[in-house]
Amino acid sequence: MRALRFEKGELKVTDRPYPDSSSETVVKVLLAGICDTDLQIVRGYFGFEGTLGHEFVGIIENSPDRSRIGKRVVGEINAGCGRCNLCRSGDTRHCPERSVLGILKRDGSFADYLQLPEENLLEVPDGVPTEAAVFTEPLAAACGVLERTRIGSDSRVAVIGDGKIGLLCARVLLGSGVRPLLIGKHEAKLRIASNWGIETVKLDQLKTERLFDQVVECSGSSDGLQLALSIIKPRGEVVLKSTYHGNTEINSSMLVVDEISIIGSRCGRFAPALDLLSKGLDLRPLIDEEYLLKDGLKAMERAATKGVLKVLLRPS
Amino acid sequence: MRALRFEKGELKVTDRPYPDSSSETVVKVLLAGICDTDLQIVRGYFGFEGTLGHEFVGIIENSPDRSRIGKRVVGEINAGCGRCNLCRSGDTRHCPERSVLGILKRDGSFADYLQLPEENLLEVPDGVPTEAAVFTEPLAAACGVLERTRIGSDSRVAVIGDGKIGLLCARVLLGSGVRPLLIGKHEAKLRIASNWGIETVKLDQLKTERLFDQVVECSGSSDGLQLALSIIKPRGEVVLKSTYHGNTEINSSMLVVDEISIIGSRCGRFAPALDLLSKGLDLRPLIDEEYLLKDGLKAMERAATKGVLKVLLRPS
Numbered sequence: 155m156r157a158l159r160f161e162k163g164e165l166k167v168t169d170r171p172y173p174d175s176s177s178e179t180v181v182k183v184l185l186a187g188i189c190d191t192d193l194q195i196v197r198g199y200f201g202f203e204g205t206l207g208h209e210f211v212g213i214i215e216n217s218p219d220r221s222r223i224g225k226r227v228v229g230e231i232n233a234g235c236g237r238c239n240l241c242r243s244g245d246t247r248h249c250p251e252r253s254v255l256g257i258l259k260r261d262g263s264f265a266d267y268l269q270l271p272e273e274n275l276l277e278v279p280d281g282v283p284t285e286a287a288v289f290t291e292p293l294a295a296a297c298g299v300l301e302r303t304r305i306g307s308d309s310r311v312a313v314i315g316d317g318k319i320g321l322l323c324a325r326v327l328l329g330s331g332v333r334p335l336l337i338g339k340h341e342a343k344l345r346i347a348s349n350w351g352i353e354t355v356k357l358d359q360l361k362t363e364r365l366f367d368q369v370v371e372c373s374g375s376s377d378g379l380q381l382a383l384s385i386i387k388p389r390g391e392v393v394l395k396s397t398y399h400g401n402t403e404i405n406s407s408m409l410v411v412d413e414i415s416i417i418g419s420r421c422g423r424f425a426p427a428l429d430l431l432s433k434g435l436d437l438r439p440l441i442d443e444e445y446l447l448k449d450g451l452k453a454m455e456r457a458a459t460k461g462v463l464k465v466l467l468r469p470s
Numbered sequence: 471m472r473a474l475r476f477e478k479g480e481l482k483v484t485d486r487p488y489p490d491s492s493s494e495t496v497v498k499v500l501l502a503g504i505c506d507t508d509l510q511i512v513r514g515y516f517g518f519e520g521t522l523g524h525e526f527v528g529i530i531e532n533s534p535d536r537s538r539i540g541k542r543v544v545g546e547i548n549a550g551c552g553r554c555n556l557c558r559s560g561d562t563r564h565c566p567e568r569s570v571l572g573i574l575k576r577d578g579s580f581a582d583y584l585q586l587p588e589e590n591l592l593e594v595p596d597g598v599p600t601e602a603a604v605f606t607e608p609l610a611a612a613c614g615v616l617e618r619t620r621i622g623s624d625s626r627v628a629v630i631g632d633g634k635i636g637l638l639c640a641r642v643l644l645g646s647g648v649r650p651l652l653i654g655k656h657e658a659k660l661r662i663a664s665n666w667g668i669e670t671v672k673l674d675q676l677k678t679e680r681l682f683d684q685v686v687e688c689s690g691s692s693d694g695l696q697l698a699l700s701i702i703k704p705r706g707e708v709v710l711k712s713t714y715h716g717n718t719e720i721n722s723s724m725l726v727v728d729e730i731s732i733i734g735s736r737c738g739r740f741a742p743a744l745d746l747l748s749k750g751l752d753l754r755p756l757i758d759e760e761y762l763l764k765d766g767l768k769a770m771e772r773a774a775t776k777g778v779l780k781v782l783l784r785p786s
Binding site for chain 1: 563564566618692695703704705710711712713714715716717718719720721722723724725726727728729730731732733734735736
């Protein structure tokens, strides 16, 4: 089978053996999405080598549970050891021995086939198009913000960054009954949010007043955290949602005096995301372009282009 | 009356008018405690000028409520506007217009008399000696850690720093049913904690494993935050308890990937602290020396000496 891999500093589409179906489930990939994390891996920031990709929709091709063969599925990306306290509580996301699809010790979804533990795979409800279901993983990550904060319907929340994750976070917040303000730099992207009914503001028109109970930082830059700290209320929560290379300076005395929390948030649960999608959430405005897997290098190049939102990869 | 004041970069004991008793309550100070914040003010870090001091026990001398005259009291240090949502909810600690005793827009407790709003003053239970009650404010600050975290009896908690606030935090945690590990550099101070039944370790003997659900950073240095991040578990909470001058570098991607929270914590409620003191909590091992107010400069010098714990000031 073919796979888009990053090895020894080089990105290429190459031939690979069919996945091992002896202990895990094999999925034939229908559609995969390129995430900023994939771009960062190619820049060498995560130390991962192997098949890229962790966003996908596929069909179960081979499974220990024969009844699931042929089902259309998405997959939670963390595979735990199954033995530690975290795994036994049903949450593999921080298992110290976990592998992560296309990110850590496990080949990813930019391939004809992938393998995951059976329990990672959730069926996609019939009414949800594959082009929507491919957003399940990043949408779940956006839902993860609600798991990690005290956001309530009367919270005043800002989202910094109008990229994919910023737009998804703002959309999830809106769906949860909050009226977020999305702060961005790009008119076209802010318009997507406006069309959803989200209040937006261009960064250069933002008044930096400390008005927000929560600020979700999705800009992927250290400037975003500084901005978040300049608009957060005392006792507020700044949620860090995007990773970037390098360190950031913080004034920890300000955090103490104003009792600010800085909260890291990574993966979310798939169930709330699938629930939103099955209610008809339309994320197609986020799709920039679709490429065939064989043109994976071009697709990655396109995804790395400034201002581009979601680029998809289709094996065939 | 006399007051120990910091003005135009200079610290001195000087003569001042008796406080204004027209709208607030006047307290005759019996005993006051010097805190690291007072030392930082004198280094110019808070921009405060006026009478120093926010820890005290006193006797109500003049009050709108005549029945309270003569009562022995301690006082919450934040005085709010009384009109904003925070104040109306009964929590003045983050009122944007607040004054803070001896820290912000309000003369402090290193004086013969001080003034505070009537509602800030809590009576000291009869059985609690003045030398114990003088710790109410820093003990309340230590109790504040419990307000800001998910610490439970099965949490594995470390406290970094064997200074006053580190010792108080460790003691409060112990009292709440947690078995904290206190990490410090000074054998004599760690011994105080050991005598309370707290597990301690010298910094140079600490194994930096990521074992802790919560780490309370009380070292007052940026190294402390770095250490906290090296021993915190994924999804763990690092509580920042001490202020220091300057910025700290953090790797925000690590916070995201491991979903770490950094939580600022400043003042706590007085009621839980008075409750602990009335149950006989003995903090006298933290007292280094007592000075007369007229010797305030010497007292401040002593308090700034490396390794010294609590220095007290007695007006007469």
